[in-house]
Amino acid sequence: MNPIPMVDLGVQYEHLKSELDAAISGVMAGTRYILGPEVQALENELAGYLGVSHAIGCASGTDALHLALRAAGIGPGDEVITTPFTFIATAEAIRYCGAEPVFVDIDPRSFNIDPERVEAAVNERTRAILPVHLFGQPADMTALMALADRHGLKVIEDCAQSFGAEIEGRQTGSIGLAGAFSFFPSKNLGGCGDGGLIATSDDALAEEIRMLRNHGRRVDGYEHEVIGYNSRLDELQAAILRVKLGYIDDFNRERRRVAAGYRRCLETADFELPYEDHIGRHVYHQFTLLVPDGLREHLQASLRENDIASAVYYPIPLHRQPAFAQCRQAGDLGNSEAVAERCLSVPIFPEMTEEQIERVSDGLKSVKCEV
Ligand SMILES: *Cc1c(COP(=O)(O)O)cnc(C)c1O
Numbered sequence: 001m002n003p004i005p006m007v008d009l010g011v012q013y014e015h016l017k018s019e020l021d022a023a024i025s026g027v028m029a030g031t032r033y034i035l036g037p038e039v040q041a042l043e044n045e046l047a048g049y050l051g052v053s054h055a056i057g058c059a060s061g062t063d064a065l066h067l068a069l070r071a072a073g074i075g076p077g078d079e080v081i082t083t084p085f086t087f088i089a090t091a092e093a094i095r096y097c098g099a100e101p102v103f104v105d106i107d108p109r110s111f112n113i114d115p116e117r118v119e120a121a122v123n124e125r126t127r128a129i130l131p132v133h134l135f136g137q138p139a140d141m142t143a144l145m146a147l148a149d150r151h152g153l154k155v156i157e158d159c160a161q162s163f164g165a166e167i168e169g170r171q172t173g174s175i176g177l178a179g180a181f182s183f184f185p186s187k188n189l190g191g192c193g194d195g196g197l198i199a200t201s202d203d204a205l206a207e208e209i210r211m212l213r214n215h216g217r218r219v220d221g222y223e224h225e226v227i228g229y230n231s232r233l234d235e236l237q238a239a240i241l242r243v244k245l246g247y248i249d250d251f252n253r254e255r256r257r258v259a260a261g262y263r264r265c266l267e268t269a270d271f272e273l274p275y276e277d278h279i280g281r282h283v284y285h286q287f288t289l290l291v292p293d294g295l296r297e298h299l300q301a302s303l304r305e306n307d308i309a310s311a312v313y314y315p316i317p318l319h320r321q322p323a324f325a326q327c328r329q330a331g332d333l334g335n336s337e338a339v340a341e342r343c344l345s346v347p348i349f350p351e352m353t354e355e356q357i358e359r360v361s362d363g364l365k366s367v368k369c370e371v
Helices: 009-030 037-050 060-069 089-096 115-121 140-150 202-212 233-244 246-266 297-303 336-341 352-370
Strands: 054-058 078-083 100-104 127-129 154-158 177-181 195-198 287-290 328-330 343-346
Touching: 037 195, 037 233, 054 060, 060 089, 060 127, 060 154, 060 177, 060 195, 060 202, 060 343, 078 089, 089 100, 089 127, 100 115, 115 140, 115 202, 115 246, 115 328, 127 140, 140 154, 195 202, 195 287, 233 246, 246 287, 297 343, 297 352, 336 343
Parallel strands: 078 100, 078 127, 100 328, 127 154, 154 177
Antiparallel strands: 054 195, 177 195, 287 343
C-alpha cells in the first residue's frame, strides 16, 4: 500500500503542473525577480479576496507577524497577550519587537485563546492581543474585538493556518487591525518556498509596513526614513501563489470534505473530534483529535506500521519552552498542557481520497480495540 503523508504536495503539483510551470517560466523570462508585477497583482487579488484595503507581501509568515506588530507600535516595555498553544513564531514575533508575550490559556474545544481569560490578563502594560486561528479554526473574534475595544488594545490576527476561514461571513485577517498570513508550502495557500502577507484596512499601518519590508524606504530610491528590513516576497512565489489562489476555495472545500469523511468514519471511536460551531467556517489546516491519555504513542506507532503519517502539533506549549521560560503567564494554563499531551493530527490535504480517509480511520480504530 502507498504511504499516506500528512500533506501530499506532489499530487497537487501534478494537477497544476502546466499552469505552474507556465507561471514560473513567465517570471524567468520577464527578469523582474523582486517586487515586480506578479507581487503587485497578487497583492491586489488578495486584498479583494480577503476584503481589506491593503495586502502586503513579505518574506514569511513570521515576518508578517513581526512587521505588523512593529508597525502597530509594539515595542520594549509592552505586553502582548497570546496563546501558548501555537507554533513558536507567534511569540517570537512579539520578542523581535522587544515586547513580552503573556500567555493565556485556550478553550479546550476550539484550541484557541479563551476571551474570558484574556480579559483577566489585561494590565496597564498590555498593548495588543495576538490570537491564532489554530488549525484553520477561527478564534472568537467577536468577543476578542469587543474586549480590545473596551481596553484600547490592538488586535493582530495570526492567520498562518487559516487562509479562507470565515467568521460570520468575514475572512480571518480582515477583522483585527491586521492579519498575518504564511505561504509556507504546507499551508492552505502555500508557495514553493517561504512567503507571507499582511492584510489591513488601515492606510497608515499599510504604508509603514510597506516601508519596513523594504529597508525603510517609501519608494525605490535611496532615502530611508526608518531602519527597516529586507522582507520582500519574490516574483516566483507570487506567480505560483496567483495560480493556487484560483483554486483556494476548491482546496478548502476539499479539506472540509476530508474532515467530514473522518467524522463519519470515526463517529463511534473513542476520540474527541475537532469542534465546529456555526459562526465560523473552519478550513482544516489540520484535523486534530484528542486521544485518550497514554494512547498517543501506540496510535502513532500503529499508523506508522501501516505507512500512515501522523504528527503532534504541538507537544510543548510555549510557556514550557526554554526560550520563553521568563514569560508572564496569566492564570492557569492547564487546558493548553492537557491538549498538548493528548492532541494528534492525522493526514489532511485537498487531494486525499475516500480510500485514504478510510485507511487512516481504520488504523486509528484498530488500536483502540487492542489496548
Ligand atoms: C507557519 C506558522 C507561522 C510562521 O509562518 P512562516 O511562514 O513559516 O514563517 C506563524 N504562526 C503559525 C500559527 C504558523 O502555523
